[in-house]
Amino acid sequence: MRMIATIAKLLVKRVLTAIPILLLVSALLFCILRILPVDPAAMSLPPNATVQEVEAMRTEMGLNLPLYQQYGIWLNKLFHGDIGRSIHFRQDVTSLIGSTLPATIELAVIAMMVATVFGLAGGLFLFYVRGTRAEAVMDFVSILLLSLPEFLWSLFLLLIFGVFFEVLPFTGRLSPGFERPVVTGFLLLDSLITGKISTFLNALQHMILPCLALGIALSPSLMRVLRSSLLDAYQDDYIQQARLRGLSEKRILIRHGLKNAILPTLSLMGVQFGFLFGGTLLVEIIYSYPGMGNLMVDAIRNADLPIIQGAGLTYCVAVLVISIVVDSLYLILNPKLRVR
Amino acid sequence: MQQHAKGRPVPLWLKSGRVQTGLVIIFILAVCAIFAPYLAPNDPNEQNLLSILTPPVWADGGDAMFPLGTDSLGRCVLSRLIFGARVALTVAFTASIGAMIIGAFFAHVAGYFGGWVDWVIGRIVEIWLSFPPVILSLILMVGLGTGLRNVVLAIVLVDWTRFCRVLRSEVIVLRRRDYVSAAQLIGFSHWRTITREILPGTLPLLITLMSLEMGVAIIVEAILSFVGMSVGSETAAWGQMIADARQNIYEAPFNLIAPIFAIFFAVFGFNILGDGLRRTLDTRLTQTERT
Numbered sequence: 001m002r003m004i005a006t007i008a009k010l011l012v013k014r015v016l017t018a019i020p021i022l023l024l025v026s027a028l029l030f031c032i033l034r035i036l037p038v039d040p041a042a043m044s045l046p047p048n049a050t051v052q053e054v055e056a057m058r059t060e061m062g063l064n065l066p067l068y069q070q071y072g073i074w075l076n077k078l079f080h081g082d083i084g085r086s087i088h089f090r091q092d093v094t095s096l097i098g099s100t101l102p103a104t105i106e107l108a109v110i111a112m113m114v115a116t117v118f119g120l121a122g123g124l125f126l127f128y129v130r131g132t133r134a135e136a137v138m139d140f141v142s143i144l145l146l147s148l149p150e151f152l153w154s155l156f157l158l159l160i161f162g163v164f165f166e167v168l169p170f171t172g173r174l175s176p177g178f179e180r181p182v183v184t185g186f187l188l189l190d191s192l193i194t195g196k197i198s199t200f201l202n203a204l205q206h207m208i209l210p211c212l213a214l215g216i217a218l219s220p221s222l223m224r225v226l227r228s229s230l231l232d233a234y235q236d237d238y239i240q241q242a243r244l245r246g247l248s249e250k251r252i253l254i255r256h257g258l259k260n261a262i263l264p265t266l267s268l269m270g271v272q273f274g275f276l277f278g279g280t281l282l283v284e285i286i287y288s289y290p291g292m293g294n295l296m297v298d299a300i301r302n303a304d305l306p307i308i309q310g311a312g313l314t315y316c317v318a319v320l321v322i323s324i325v326v327d328s329l330y331l332i333l334n335p336k337l338r339v340r
Numbered sequence: 341m342q343q344h345a346k347g348r349p350v351p352l353w354l355k356s357g358r359v360q361t362g363l364v365i366i367f368i369l370a371v372c373a374i375f376a377p378y379l380a381p382n383d384p385n386e387q388n389l390l391s392i393l394t395p396p397v398w399a400d401g402g403d404a405m406f407p408l409g410t411d412s413l414g415r416c417v418l419s420r421l422i423f424g425a426r427v428a429l430t431v432a433f434t435a436s437i438g439a440m441i442i443g444a445f446f447a448h449v450a451g452y453f454g455g456w457v458d459w460v461i462g463r464i465v466e467i468w469l470s471f472p473p474v475i476l477s478l479i480l481m482v483g484l485g486t487g488l489r490n491v492v493l494a495i496v497l498v499d500w501t502r503f504c505r506v507l508r509s510e511v512i513v514l515r516r517r518d519y520v521s522a523a524q525l526i527g528f529s530h531w532r533t534i535t536r537e538i539l540p541g542t543l544p545l546l547i548t549l550m551s552l553e554m555g556v557a558i559i560v561e562a563i564l565s566f567v568g569m570s571v572g573s574e575t576a577a578w579g580q581m582i583a584d585a586r587q588n589i590y591e592a593p594f595n596l597i598a599p600i601f602a603i604f605f606a607v608f609g610f611n612i613l614g615d616g617l618r619r620t621l622d623t624r625l626t627q628t629e630r631t
Contacts, residue, residue, distance in 0.1 A: 147608035278472020
């Protein structure tokens, strides 16, 4: 009961601080994009429009008002769930983001799982071989791995498994011929709900390479933090105490070492997962994966301001949500913070 | 510590194998960048439309004129790779120095004065961190427009928080030291206390962070030029080469491997240098961890 109350308190506090952050971020986004030397009014009209028509459009779009008023109008619309209409796609930005966000969330969540598995396994292995020659080698390897960002991993895996060996698909979400079931918008979930196992498996195949690329790129930093937190934890008396009690090394590692070492790793994961969400952008472009990253880059190439603002804000919300979730997890797992 | 033949001790950090590896790699890249016009076999922008997508010289159909083959416009891959080092290193050095200056300034001010100053700077950093770095730099590039100077500016504006966050906690530790209080008692001004007493203590961490930041800057530049938001198309950059090769991945996979390797090589150089510096300069690391 007490724990739920503490977590609820944290959630309320974090959500309350998130609101001013989002307001400032939206103002920042609005200002940066208003410096842009393009005229949204001229862009939404056919190229043969007259000067008068452009001027009329500017007034209609509110571009002649002072900046703070424009921001006020935009913010007011935002609260009513309207972030404008795409100039290029001629569609509501909300529906564009709504149709691409689930794909990006699926990608990010599975990639986080991959990163967690690799990070934990690698960290335990690094710790296990401490003080041996293998450690020096592994340490070097982890620096090598740190030097390959997700963007290069994507291309690298694509070359090996997609082009040289041709064992895995690397464009889009489904092979041609598969129909896309639409229930929730989350492809993996939808294909399971509708019972289309072959569609599910095909979609899963398409996700292997992008998720591996993101997961592998993220894992070395997790490995290194887990290893050094395990080393720290093993300096403490309770490990020696457990040894004197005759517990097996395995039990000590899992029940005593890992339980304490996981906390610093978890708090790093919060930051890293936020970065991972941004990293999906590049991976999506490389694998032609129809998520928010592709939408964002399309928008940037067409100077489509409403989408850039909407998508930028969505990324920001995602990072804040991830950091709040990780902080709550931290609180659940850390008894020192719980008992006050 | 071993004495050098001439009697001057070799600094500990220079004896680290990691630091040496990193410095050698950076030296090779710097030579490529500085002497690019003399090293490159061809003009990086010269299009040979009669020989597009030729394979490297050791493969069937390779042409000795283009040692690493040509891209989709018949431009020499090796020459573009060598000239690409110019953009990469320029961005690496200028952007990391810029980010370091801004980040270190705010970190020292926040950590030294504490109180509301610290609070305000902390909140600013928090706002910055609520943006994924890739997204923020892309948005900044949209606002600023393409070009080398703007790439550097965008990276500085995104990455100064990396320095600020880490250095701030270091400053807070150092501020409590006796010699800092002593300096304040003697009547040193705040500025003088920070620069004379605290900065020397944060310098090792600062140098390490800078080395790592150079690697980050190279990656960010590659990402931006990959999506066409970095330098213009007339300047060769590694990210652009990747974007071009991505279109012809089946015909010329090697065109993709070459710039990937170049980026990896450069980033690895800065990372291993940073790791070596961290091990030798960080006073809090134990002797065992250093070996």
